[in-house]
Amino acid sequence: MMGFMAGKESRTTASTTACATASAPEGTETRERTAGDTDGPGPGHREAGDRGTGRSGTRAWTVRLLPVGIVLAALNLRPAITSLGALLEEVRTGLGMSGTVAGLLTSLPALCFAVFGVTAPRLARRLGPGTVVCAGMAAIGAGLLIRPFTGSTTGFVAASALALMGIAVGNVLMPVIVKQWFPDRVGSMTGLYSMALALGTALAAAVTVPATEALGGNWESGLVLWAGLAVAAVLPWLLFLGERGRAPAERTPARERHREERRTPGEGTPGEETPGERLPGRHPARKRAPAPGLRITRSRTAWALAVFFGLQATAAYITMGWMPQIFRDAGVPASTAGLLLALIMVMGVPLAFVIPRVAARLPRQGPIVVVLGVSGLTGYAGLYFAPAAGALVWALLLGVANCAFPLALTMVGMRARSGAGVAELSAFAQSTGYLISLPGPLLVGVLYQHSGGWGLPLALMSALLIPQMAAGVLAGRARTVEEEAAAGH
Numbered sequence: 423m424m425g426f427m428a429g430k431e432s433r434t435t436a437s438t439t440a441c442a443t444a445s446a447p448e449g450t451e452t453r454e455r456t457a458g459d460t461d462g463p464g465p466g467h468r469e470a471g472d473r474g475t476g477r478s479g480t481r482a483w484t485v486r487l488l489p490v491g492i493v494l495a496a497l498n499l500r501p502a503i504t505s506l507g508a509l510l511e512e513v514r515t516g517l518g519m520s521g522t523v524a525g526l527l528t529s530l531p532a533l534c535f536a537v538f539g540v541t542a543p544r545l546a547r548r549l550g551p552g553t554v555v556c557a558g559m560a561a562i563g564a565g566l567l568i569r570p571f572t573g574s575t576t577g578f579v580a581a582s583a584l585a586l587m588g589i590a591v592g593n594v595l596m597p598v599i600v601k602q603w604f605p606d607r608v609g610s611m612t613g614l615y616s617m618a619l620a621l622g623t624a625l626a627a628a629v630t631v632p633a634t635e636a637l638g639g640n641w642e643s644g645l646v647l648w649a650g651l652a653v654a655a656v657l658p659w660l661l662f663l664g665e666r667g668r669a670p671a672e673r674t675p676a677r678e679r680h681r682e683e684r685r686t687p688g689e690g691t692p693g694e695e696t697p698g699e700r701l702p703g704r705h706p707a708r709k710r711a712p713a714p715g716l717r718i719t720r721s722r723t724a725w726a727l728a729v730f731f732g733l734q735a736t737a738a739y740i741t742m743g744w745m746p747q748i749f750r751d752a753g754v755p756a757s758t759a760g761l762l763l764a765l766i767m768v769m770g771v772p773l774a775f776v777i778p779r780v781a782a783r784l785p786r787q788g789p790i791v792v793v794l795g796v797s798g799l800t801g802y803a804g805l806y807f808a809p810a811a812g813a814l815v816w817a818l819l820l821g822v823a824n825c826a827f828p829l830a831l832t833m834v835g836m837r838a839r840s841g842a843g844v845a846e847l848s849a850f851a852q853s854t855g856y857l858i859s860l861p862g863p864l865l866v867g868v869l870y871q872h873s874g875g876w877g878l879p880l881a882l883m884s885a886l887l888i889p890q891m892a893a894g895v896l897a898g899r900a901r902t903v904e905e906e907a908a909a910g911h
Contacts, residue, residue, distance in 0.1 A: 485603065488662075490658050491661075491662075492614065492618070493618040494559075494618075494654060494655035494658060495555060495559060495596065495659070497619070497621065497655070498589070498592070498648075498652045498655050499589050500589075500626065501622050501623070501625070501626035502562060502582070502589060503586075504742065505627075505644065505645055505647075506527070507743070508626070508630040509645065510524060512634075512641040513641055513645075519575050527579065528863060529864060530579070531589075531739075532859045532860050533860060534589070535590045535593060535852060535853070535856040536853045536854075536855075536856035537853075538586070538591065540853040542554060542590070542595050542849055543846055546595055547842075547845075551599050551602070551662075551841075552661075554591050554595060555595050555599070555662070556659035556663060557588070558587075558590075558592045559588060559592070559655040559656045559659060561584055562652040563653045564584060564649075565581045565585025565587075566652060567649040568584070569581030569585070570642035570646045593852055594849050595845070595848070597831050597834045597844055598841055598844045598845045600835060608832065608836060609781060609832060612828065612832045613779050613832075614775060616774035616777075617772070620770030620828075623767045624767035626648060630647075630648075631760075718846045718907060720907045721906035722896070723837050723899065723906055724903045726896035726897040727830065727847070728850060728854035729890075730890060730893040730894040730897050732858025732859050733858065733887075734830060734890060735855055736886060737826070737862075737887070738827060739859060739862060739863045740863050740866050741820060743863045744867070745759075745762070746760055746762070747759075748880075749762055752809035754810055754813055762814070762817045763817075765817045765818070765821060766817050767824075768821070769818065769824065770821065770828070773821075777825055777828055777829055777832070778832040781832045781833070782832060782836065786900060787829065788895035788898040788899075791829065791891055791894030791895055792891055792894075792895070794823050794826050795891035797819045797820075798819070798820060798887050799887055801817075801819035801820040801823060802883055802884045804816040804819070805876070809876075823887075830855075830894075833897055834851055837902055843902070843904055846903075847903050862886070
């Protein structure tokens with residue numbers, strides 16, 4: 423290295439390095455060695471730079487542990503809901519809860535997701551996404567730990583709301599964190615997150631009742647069991663407390679930034695998008711954060727995604743709340759009906775990993791939306807004409823249709839250019855969507871009670887799939903909300 427750095431080449435290299443260093447953020451490397459570099463700094467120089475910053479080793483371990491944190495967080499985003507559904511009758515009896523309050527309790531998740539989810543971007547800007555997710559996991563653990571032992575309906579509902587508050591911010595910020603830290607792997611990381619979420623949903627539905635019986639038959643023991651999973655999820659997120667800046671994946675390397683600053687007018691100016699950057703998911707490291715005044719409501723894609731998210735959530739909550747009863751009324755034994763619901767949820771485990779990866783590679787996600795919608799229509803038709811004879815087939819088809827949720831999360835990450843844009847879009851789409859989903863399960867119950875059968879409810883569920891597919895096709899177009907908001911449409 424000493425001979426190499428002599429003479430004029432030494433002065434040229436030093437000048438280039440100084441220029442790159444001046445343009446790089448504090449705590450980042452000034453230059454990364456690539457396969458084509460023959461004049462880059464040697465290992466000794468890299469180690470010295472790492473010791474100088476004192477942060478590279480810590481950041482490397484942080485990035486490696488982040489997928490673990492994402493998986494643990496995702497596992498906790500549904501057990502508070504599905505574990506209660508499995509023991510709802512026992513909880514009602516134990517607390518003397520009326521049927522009206524029980525109905526309100528089944529609608530509480532969507533209400534909390536809509537009300538508290540909208541606050542997540544503001545909290546993330548002030549405290550950092552990792553800090554907010556860590557606090558959310560703590561809130562889930564505290565709510566699940568407290569609610570079985572409150573001794574009253576009011577206390578039970580309040581503790582449930584605390585846990586759902588934590589779930590709400592996790593719902594909104596998971597796509598944001600994926601976009602910030604893994605911008606080149608939005609599909610695969612969203613698939614991992616969605617797969618873990620589906621696994622947690624199915625696990626709580628299948629395990630809560632047997633675990634309750636194994637622990638003595640007390641519903642309190644069966645519900646408090648899931649608080650331990652939430653506490654475990656807090657631990658990896660402690661590393662992200664106070665992480666308020668951009669993630670390493672969003673930082674532009676100094677060499678690329680220096681190259682952009684030296685572009686001629688014909689090559690484009692810094693801050694302008696290249697044609698390739700207009701495609702969602704392409705070259706995310708070069709994206710600029712959206713203007714602080716981004717008006718998400720001016721984007722048609724944002725509204726389409728909100729409607730798609732709301733209608734798929736409606737179908738999901740109807741499935742979780744009423745599908746076992748549909749099978750039981752058709753003559754299927756209660757235990758088998760529970761297993762069929764678990765099968766619907768389990769279908770999301772492999773498909774939630776595959777669908778986002780496929781969706782991220784397509785310029786438009788409309789074809790996937792249509793396939794999922796047709797699967798749902800076929801499943802509902804089967805439930806009407808032969809609910810017991812083809813129960814297994816209908817459950818499989820509805821499990822496929824239920825995978826509109828990971829597809830919606832993937833599109834949230836693809837329809838905005840930056841982490842800040844994803845935060846705004848995620849909060850808007852999920853909060854608006856969950857408001858849209860509120861009346862669905864209640865309306866199905868009303869139709870079932872007044873008609874005395876499942877013909878009208880199944881007709882309603884089928885009819886809702888038509889606008890869901892239309893909204894999904896619109897949301898799946900290759901455009902970003904920043905572009906539409908800037909253009910005023």
